Amino acid sequence: MPDNKGYLYFPGCSLRATGVAYEESLLELFRVLDIPLQELEDWNCCGATSYMAVDEGSAFLLSARNLSIAGQKENHDLMAPCSACYLVLRKTQDYVAHYPEAGRIVEEGLMAAGLKPFNGVHVRHPLEILYNDVGLARIKAQTVRKWQGGKLACYYGCQAVRPYDEVDRPHDPVRMDELMNAVGAETVDYSLKTKCCGGSLTGTIHDVGIRLNYILLKEAVRKGAEAIVTICPLCQFNLDAYQSEISRQSGEAFDVPILYFTQVLGWALGGDPKALGLRRSIGGKGLVRKWFSPSQEVLAHA
């Protein structure tokens, strides 16, 4: 679809909390791309993770309310940057369409709330928007700062790519890699790109969560990556926030920047470094400062 009419934007809780750097860099990136984003008014929790596990029906209803609001809008492309939001919204549509039981719950719920049933809402993820709607060609063309930083490991996590295959190939996604390459960044063949980041396990069964993140960091480094790039606030948080603890436990010192792909792209496309939420990084502060500093500005098309 033509990006001039822009997208409806569903931030979700993460982008207003642990993942605020994601929102900052995303908004800056779309600003430089000159693609308008219209925040969905009066949006509520997407119903993700724990809620989905406690009471599926209510979780669907939470999502359904957001979809219903979006359904009344002119623009039906609803962008959900958080993988969890993306998945639950998408899953709600899917279940309502294919499982009468879920359909009934949602229909009755919406009716009780005086909301219209949603139709034609197209749930989108920024990775797939940048790849399909904007396109590598335009990204290349608009790259002003050639990437001078180190090799990157693109980490997709699970929720954005499975079970739905609209964001990328479920088992071997490549679009983030291609976007990174498009702005001159080299990516490593990272075999764990869709493995588990522990999700909320870091909060519940801590040891397991920590171990999973340890594996991710260790393999990225082994493959020669100096930073990990993510498309999901939860992945980013887990990998970033627990690095010191992981280092302590494993006795291996990790100091790896965990970036959002929108930060790298935003920077490459000439966004204001201050607007990219870079200062919020925990791991690999030094590298982040180095890579995104004016000294690194090499004109791409010079």
Place this chain on the structure above:
Amino acid sequence: MSEAVFEPRIVAFFCNWCTYLAADLAGTSRMKYPPNARVIRVMCSGRLDPQFMLKAFADGADGVLIGGCHPGDCHYQEGNYKCLRRFHLLKWVVKEMGIEDDRFRLEWISASEGDRLRTVMIDMVEKVRALGPLHWNAPVEEVAVS
């Protein structure tokens, strides 16, 4: 059949090579579907004279289902296309006579699609059940007073 829940009468015309075999396959695979349809076998859906379908409605069928080979797969090369042409023109006529769309269907079901046959049967019965009886052959009481 008890009128408690209305059990529609469906007359199904199946071609010998695809849909009739699909119905046999559904049987050998022990798939279950409602018993409302009565199947009449013809060699090819191209044999179906619109008079047959009209007759079925006139005699009290609540729905008529035609099953033929998928386009391009007709055992007789193009019989199903002839059926398709007649079906559409007949469907308009039948509609003008006040018979709802869901009562008259043409479905392409190949010999290997036992499951599809089952789905179509279930769907057709449910849709016709929802429409209620047609009872064309029920005597019309004529009151001449105005």
Place this chain on the structure above:
Amino acid sequence: MKPKVAFYWCASCGGCEEAVVDLAESILDVVAAVDIVLWPVALDFKKADVEAMEDGSIAAAFINGAIRTTEQEEWAHLLRRKAQTVIAFGACAQMGGIPGLANFSNRAGVFQTVYQESPSTVNAEGVLPETTHRDNGHTVTLPGFFDTVQALHQVIDVDYYIPGCPPTPQLLADAVTALLAGKLPEKGTVLAPDQALCLDCPRKDTKPERLAISEFKRPHQILIDQDKCLLTQGLLCLGPATRSGCGARCIEGNMCCTGCFGPTSRVRDYGGKVLSAIASAADSNDEDQILSILAGIPDPAGTFYRYSLPVSELQRKRL
């Protein structure tokens, strides 16, 4: 003494009466040969006179028109009693004919159109016909009007049918001759050839062996070729499905056959059969294309059942 013959008209336009008159001179032979005891359109007889006749005293009753009122029904029964042979005369008596198209509606619908909606009507009070009406002490009555129009044989037992809208004088003459000679065929026969019109069509040689219609035309849309098969010109000629015996008069007049002679004896539902033949000729295997080709046929049901709706499988529209 001469055999008694009766002519009666029910729901019809009068065209069939014309057919009788069209016997021209030869009508005198008929008059000479038979004794016309009833012919409302030409001579004045009262119902009482007919009732007074002995049952079976009329040799043959030619009844034209469909049955749509109680009066017509009564007359049909009356004549059935009085006549040895009843002949359904013309398309309306045989199949319901043009009046039969009223079966796409019902009494209420017909009254609505005729007494209220038709442009020529001024009926502010919305007065509709009633079977009985009291007016200062007097009661006037009208026949009842049926919801459904019926062909003659759907009301009484019919011996023979003479098709056509109207029938040709020739068919009538032949029938009368056969009647007088006592040479009538098996009961229930349609007194006309049992093949389709194409057989007698003057243009039959111009029809290609592989007809495929990619667009249906309407007479006003094209300059109709005087000599070419009308179907090949994309016109909806129903000749292939229609009984011959009319002498292809419409074709001679460069017009399509509309099917007034009805189907051959092998066909149960004229409309269903003719649409099958027509649809088969649609020149495409692509569903959308098929639809757009067939969409060129105006009012399919009305076209294919123009004369035969009341005797078709479905007989009338479901309201």
Place this chain on the structure above:
Amino acid sequence: MPEPNGAIRVGVYVCHCGSNIAGIVDCKEVAEYAAGLIHVVVSREYKYMCSDPGQDLIRNDIQEHNLNRIVVASCSPHLHEHTFRVATANGGLNPYYMAMVNIREQDSWVHTDRQAATEKAKDLVRAAVRRVVLQRPLEKARVAIDPNVLVVGGGIAGIHAALTLANAGKHVYLVEREATIGGHMAMFDKTFPTLDCAACILTPKMSAVKAHPNITLWTYSDVEKVDGYVGNYNVRVRRRTRYIREDLCVGCQECIEACVYKQPKFADEFNQGLGKRRPIYLPFPQAIPQTPVIDRDTCIEFKTGKCKKTCLEVCGDRHAIDFKLQDQVEEIKVGNIILATGFQPFDAKRIPYYGYGHYPNVYTSLEIERLVNASGPTNGEVVLRDGKTVPKSIGIIHCVGSRDENTNRWCSRVCCMYSLKLAHLLKEHTGADIFNFYIDMRTPGKSFEEFYQRLLGEGVHFIRGKVAEVTDWVFDPSEEGKLTLRVEDTLLGVVRRIPVDMVVLSVGMEGHQDAQDVRRLFNITCSTEGFFQERHPKLAPVNTFTDGVFLAGCCQGPKDIPDTVAQAGAAAAEALALICAGYVEQEPNCAYVIEEQCSGCKTCIPLCPYSAITFREDNRAEVNPVLCKGCGTCVAACPSGSLQQRMFEDDELFAEIEGVLAYV
């Protein structure tokens, strides 16, 4: 219609089929109901109508009660219509005075409500009774069988079928798409469980085909068009040109050596791309025919027109090479067709988490066949893609693209055995540690299980579990530089990580990509899995629903070499049976014109797919009964009702419609 013996007397027979029908349909009630129908004189229920006593029941009743119409309510007419026609004929009636009612496949087997199923059976029986009353006596027409046979596909199935027929003195056209016959079997190294060399047993048969006077071999050719019917098929075959005349080429192969490409440069299909070939090449040394092919896409002459054409020079006055050669189109007449088009191996790329195409040292089983083969790309030396390292540990994953909801659900039947074979061969060649990962070990076949035992003895490791992924991420230093298989060992009940140097994916079998086109070409059906559908899974495994078209080998479903050869023989025998009979009887269901009623409107003529209707001098249509296949399309269209179809007359069908609906 007039009866030889006066009134119409119908006998109705309701079959229990053991409990298959009687389990749901109340056969007694149905029979009693039928007894009350007009014209019905006898109405019985019986356990197995298709059994001899069942058939005798019909015969005796016909004589005792002088019945003149028979109705049998049992299974699908596709199964037993013939049986009961014969029974009817044995009673002295015309076999077409029988009508069959399907109350098994389309009633008892698909419904659960006893009462409703019984009502349905009654309706169908009532309709059949009304129909049978109107049925006419008919005679089957005979059609002569052309003794020539077309065999499509030159794998072991096609080869064996062709030789069988040729040895029986019938002429065979063997058409193969590739440049050589031999099919997949020619690519195999050894065959399980006997481990005899595939080439050694196959190549003699290949040469026999070439040499056989009764076989016309067309390789590098495709069947383009098929029409006609059993006994009389007209087939058009396109022989793609190889730019080398088969008649002039002596197979010296000097042209190949002489090619301007000093070194082979292009991926060699026969060796699964593990080896290289030149633009002018012979698929493999024992190829039949021994005529090289020039590949347009890689040949310089075709790409630029500026080649030195050294091949042409060396061929010299033999003039076998001609760059201007065109495809040849052959038109042949055959009576029977045997399809032996084989299978295609599952594309391992479809399972990304096994890393095929991503990690160089992940191989398909077919690649390994070539790798261990003495005449293969490495002359039988098993090395990794780097061309030198000999693997010290090898993992073989079974059921890749088989028994898998995400790809193919069916078992490919041969993978367990060939995986064992490869395990043996690889161990033999490399002495490596070999791990077989299997879901279930399936070794049903003569001395298959023994072979499995033997492998266990050879110290091959067997791990029961579906491999989750093949990955290069390192968890433990021992995994560095290796491929790690992550798998749940369901016998130990633990998740294991097993690092290996080489991974072999035992890919399953699929129907060919173009199976659908082929199916249409020959007017047969495909199962949902994409294999050709046999007429009956048990009783007609090599027949199709199109008479005179038979199946052999893996195009019908996965099978090993012995089963394939057996089936090929069976297909040949089926064809021979028809040829020897000399004729087939045609179902008398063709259309006919009621002359005196036809008005010559020509509506029917363009509708006939077989041009069986002609327009006569006397302005009437006429149906040629030999060409008519009995679809009835013309009948439905005849606007004056002057065309009818035998066995499906208008009045018979109207009676059937009235019958099913005449309920109270």
